[in-house]
Amino acid sequence: MSSPHAPTSAGPALAELPADTSVPLVDLTVGSLLGLRAEAHPDRIALIGTRHGSGEPRRLTYAELHAEACRVATALSRLAAPGDFVAMWAPNVVEWPLVQYGAALAGVTLVALNPVLRGAELEYCLRHSGATVLLHADLSRDYDMASVAKQMGATVPGLTVVSLGETPRWRADDADPAVLAAAPTDPDRPVMLQYTSGTTGRPKGVLLRHRSLVNVARLTLENVGVEPGAVCVNPLPMFHTAACVIGTLGPLWVGGTEILIEQFAPGPVLEAMRRESATVLFYVPAVLGALLEVQRTSGVPAPRLTTVLGGASNVPPSMIEAAEQVFGASVINLFGQTELAPVLTATRPGDSRADQLQTVGHPLPQVAVKITDPTTGEIVPLGVSGEICARGYQQMIEYLHDPAATAATVDAQGFVHTGDLGAMDERGYIRLTGRLKELIIRKGENIAPAEIESCLVEHEAVLEAAVFGIPDERSGEIVGAAVRVRGERPGDLRAALVAHCRERLSPFKVPERWFVTEEFPLTPTQKVQKFRIVEQATGGRLEELA
Template identity: 60%
Template sequence: MTVGLARASWAADRSTELVDLTVGELLAERAGSEPQRTALIGTRHGSSTPVRLTYAEVYSEACRVATALARLAEPGSHIALWAPNVVEWPLIQYGAALAGLVLVALNPALPEDDLHYAVAHSGSMVLLHADVNREHSMAEVAIRVADRNPGVRRISLSDHAMWCADVPDPAVLDDCSRDTDEIVMLQYTSGTTGRPKGVALRHRSLVNVAKLTVEAAGLPDRPVCLNPLPMFHTAGCVIGTLGPLWTGGTIVLVERFAPGPVLETIRDEAVDVLFYVPAVLSALVDHQRASAMPAPQLAVIMGGASPVDPQLIDDAGEVFGAAVYNLYGQTELAPVLTLTRPVDSIGDRRHTVGRPLPQVDCKVADPTTGRVVATGEVGEVCARGYQQFAYYLHDPDATSAAVDPDGFVRTGDLGVMDDRGHLTITGRLKELIIRGGENISPVHIEHVLSEHDSVAEVVVVGVPDERLGEIVAAVVHTSDQHPGLKEELVSYAQHRLARYQMPARWYLADQFPVTPTGKVQRFAVREAILQGRITEL
């Protein structure tokens, strides 16, 4: 461990060992050591009645899922899962891992074209899908996408016998001693080019990030953990799923977040640990303060995914009596790089994202020269370790660009490291908007809006929001300004964008600030919005 840093560089703490387990092997170990302990609580697809599964039951069902999936695809093949937070999600995650398949985790809010792109780009042999999500007919969309991808086998989660066998096949399970460096998951993350990148992640990365994160946070023994985070994100399917698995704890999976029912669940299940993004935590704090019911008391609240207001950390700790820890990372790091810890001061918990996890090197570098900056100076946060992604699928140029000559992943985030190794995130080099923990590509939204007849040019940026961290703002240049323009644009966008991609605020501009080479300066557009120098529609 580095002490008294002169440069913003943290040498990996090697005092904590990594484990050599696959996702399937970890589940098998827990089923062997804690067979009758409740492992998973949630609702099944198509039902509102909660189910409770022990570790033995989860492992048994995962083995039957592995058996069925092995009949549909060869080891190493990609299978896509497009579903909300139902119990089937982690069961299929485990089953795919046991069968040696790569799970392609897809956002259930994806519109048809985006789903088609992900299925086609990933080369998925199977598309497993829910039938509905928030009154949205996923089945209808999945049918059309399957028609556009003739080689894909489409299977509804309602067709249980197709993806879960009656009995496990020992031959499949006997072949499940996998190399921990094999790819187990493909996560799609938005990029500045507008096309999502397929991030390939290894067994070893997921298992050890989960282990080291929950150990660093000092979770209680065999905790009951509530996971309201979307399972298609690494926060939900790694930290919120494999984290409790490592500790022998219980996962309470929330299918559809609403603060009132979630608070009731926290009380009823005597939850110890809450995983959060700021939008979720803020909603729970506000609802509890307006409620006549006594506040449930938690041991640990841990999360992040977008900038966390120090006041929210204070409020959550006061209301729920919990230690609140802040995480930082990205999908390419599977996903946690740093977190605050029980030994950290209140000031560190409020204003930093903590120190790096064990077994990872971290530095803050000049984004132009690559030189490590001094402590206290702003630079790009970079990390190197066992958990970094293997590659971007079908994109060797982007893979090379994301890793510097010394093997460090360039996060695209700006930060400052102090002389103890604590990081403070100050901004982003990359152009992503992070709304409630959801990564959004502004370029994709611009491409969609620019096809409207009244839009000559458009720039999309993120602007601060107390509840969601950031919201989407669209600034349009038009030669056809007329009454009802905003309503037209909103209606147009609603039919072509996912809900989370929809601009919340719309502005008009005569021209955009540009660099000498003609590239739009997004930061200047954003500043103009914040300073009230652009007309809002």
């Protein structure tokens, strides 16, 4: 591993880590990687999922998966030209990865869209991307996607709308050798457009290349020790890179099996893990927490895993320890964002206990990292919190049609500014301290919510916590906290939580206003929307503890 810059006579060591170039990148496209795996493991089960419309289970070997992808590529080549944007709007049905692989072979850029988007949101993404084709599911839970898609066909110029129920339109009976011969071979070509969560303002379109997706999936799984042939459970939404890159191309890289979960429900997922002898689980904290809660009261032996792999926000140490005890697995904490395709750092099974519980690990190979002062842009010393910035092969090509936003995010040295705050130690390990936009400034003192949230979830009564700033005339902001309670609420909850925090935190960090809620507002990728909690709290829509 590379090490940060050493101290000089001019000052302390700076939080700047050069890229570790000792591990070479692979020059593969998504389609060529699938072809290699089909050749090496034709009879191994590659994908398990449920069919669109019927919900019937489907199991595909690598040979079958590759053949299906070639048929999809052939059909897509009749609907769109190479380089066109083709949108996929569906839940986690088995057709999703089939289209993902087929689009990669056809040389079109797949636009990954959240199946809960309403008409106006969907129309914005289609118009913004310039998509020429919309592939859609007919139904997701109780959402009539077919009728919304039909409206798009009438309102978005030049858009061809195809239901996944119209199989012959998006999947040819036979693969066309000419289409496959023309499949992209340049790993720097665009392959996917991902839209950001849109927690503030319009979502931005993040354009990603083949090289980024293949190597991030590869280096993530290799660096955390996922074994060849692993059986992997993917309950994360496929429209996000955590699922369609790490949860899909990750198993592809190790020649393993992806079990794609259409609708997450803890009980059925635990049963699938047992039935298929799964060894790897991909998670975000909301998913892992739900699985642990149900397993705790199930009375059935827990499935035994080797690796529990995920992140997306600060993972409480108590959750990591519980997952280790329940599933017998190494729990890997990842950190990154869509703009980095999406993983920047990871803990490793051999890391120290402190590193596993309190950091997001070390950067993956081939990426440089620096921590900068959000105000001056200067690199901060080791151990000092600042904005995490990264530069490497995996970063986005651009924000599509938005050069101003691209320039605001990528600095003159080519580093992507993540908007996340963290501190780097002398080995290059990073500890998250919060989000730049979520910093609470109380009487001029910067307070990072993440530290307080980690403290709160250590309390036995707290299932989940969110800490945020509340506008205040005298202090500028004061610290507020909202909690989800485990089991029956104690009568003295406020006093107990205040006492708990006072034992562990500086006085100015102890929340002044306390709220309880049944559920937190979440983005589609299961991140808590702090701005909505603030609106609920200040608008009197959250129960406040007196």
